[in-house]
Amino acid sequence: MIYLLLFWEFFKIGLLAVGGGLVTVPFLFDLTEEYSWFDKRELIDMIAIAQSTPGPVGINMATYAGFNAAGIGGALLATLSEVLPAVIIVYYIAKMLKRWQDSPYVEKVLKSIRPAVIALILFAGLDVAKETVVDWQTAAVLVVLCAAMRLYKKSPFFYIAASAVIGLILKI
Amino acid sequence: MVGLWQIYCLFFKMGIFTFGGGYAMLPILQSEVVRKRHYVTEDELLDYYSIGQCTPGIIAVNAASFIGYKLRGLGGLLSATLGVISPSLVIIVLIAMVLRQYMDNQYLQWMFGGIRISVTALIINTVWDMWRKSVVRVRDYIVFAAAFGLMWCCGLSAALIVLLAAGAAFIPDIRRLKK
Structure with a gap:
């Protein structure tokens, strides 16, 4: 059940967070109010750690949040769910771009x-x-x-x- | 043809050296994918960033997906995306499990302080290179100034700025109007 929730919540973030870096933060704040995966203080720690460790901040945040919620499986699931919408959308845009690039x-x-x-x-x-x-x-x-x-x-x-x-x- | 495993490893390496948001990855992409390997041109890289800006998702991942697609289609796209997120998965899980107390280590903090400055310098340097290449016509200068001004004083979102700049493409040249 928690895996389903994690998938759904991070898929939503991946779909709605448009832009770079810390745009996922407000969505994660919303999560602290709905679930007990992590609280606001932990979220601030997470932001600091995500910014000073290798890897894009948005991805680090998803991994960290997923791990806190449901261990290694949660980390993997949250990260993959967050990139899934972008992967699908970019695939179609890249395809279109290839067809129209000479226009x-x-x-x-x-x-x-x-x-x-x-x-x-x-x-x-x-x-x-x-x-x-x-x-x-x-x-x-x-x-x-x-x-x-x-x-x-x-x-x-x-x-x-x-x-x-x-x-x-x-x-x- | 570039192998899928090769694409995965290249983006894995770039994921390790990206400290911060998607923009921190741009100088690394410029050096590895444009200058060294000639997989994409500098203009294409900028285009991927503009589109990645207005589409959902993390910009670094979006840019990686585009480059992967250009190299090997869907398989390349998936390899690049998995490559760029893999280091985060490993490193963050390790930190969450055992390394958390070491993050407060003073020596580590000093190293990160230095790294953050070089990330800033790399971004400035990349902007300089791209500016020289892509801001050439009078209208380019106007779009650049307008975009910067709108963010500075009105706090417009990046996605909106990109859409406005796309619209500006259809404003005809004044010189042509006079003829």
């Missing part, structure tokens, strides 16, 4: 959307910056990292590993 109208619309998406990404980046750049030290590290990325085209994995070491040395 001048589709090309025109996509070209018009690109600058807006770049603005969205910049906005999200500034949002993250507000959280991470808290003093002169962190601001200096950000500037140095940005400059290094422009000068040396190394893979992002390199910079993520290097910045973990920098964090340890500077005690950020």
Whole structure:
């Protein structure tokens, strides 16, 4: 029974949460009022853990919530149920896109959307910056990292590993 | 042709190195899938993000699904999606079971502090690259400024911004009107 409920609730979240990152949070808050899978305090812990561990935040949240509700089976079920609606929808859109990609109208619309998406990404980046750049030290590290990325085209994995070491040395 | 297992492993690796939301994954996709392997073009990647923005689901997963579909159809889509969610399943379950007390560890916190800064820098760097490539016409500048302004002052949702920008494609050029 709990598996059925988990499937249904996370399928709904996957269908209704449009956008990135933390958009699933309000839905998870609703869950705390309806079920005793986790309470609000645990949810806040979950958000912190989901943000600072590898993996997209939305997926981490589903896994964590599912595990709290019904163990490993729950984690697996909640995560798969959450991605299922998107998988179905993206499949049909990708199919359509393939058929229509040479249409001048589709090309025109996509070209018009690109600058807006770049603005969205910049906005999200500034949002993250507000959280991470808290003093002169962190601001200096950000500037140095940005400059290094422009000068040396190394893979992002390199910079993520290097910045973990920098964090340890500077005690950020 | 790219093997399904290969697609799964590639996205598994990218899932491990994604700290934060779907945008944190963009620089990694740009480097791995566009620059290094040439599976998709930079424009295609941006298009997947715009569509992923307005369709239900986690953006990182949506983008992965699109790339997987382009490589190998439905099988590729499923491999990419499972690949990108697998690290979360393993890591989060481990944390929930045994590692929870270690999350407060001071050294780990310092490492994450550093990682968060490089995620910020990677996003800024990616925006810079994409800006140079895709914001070229006068109307691109206008759409960019309008999108940023509408989010800044009116807090419009990302999905709505993308839909408005799609509509803007049908506004004719002023220069052409004068002729």
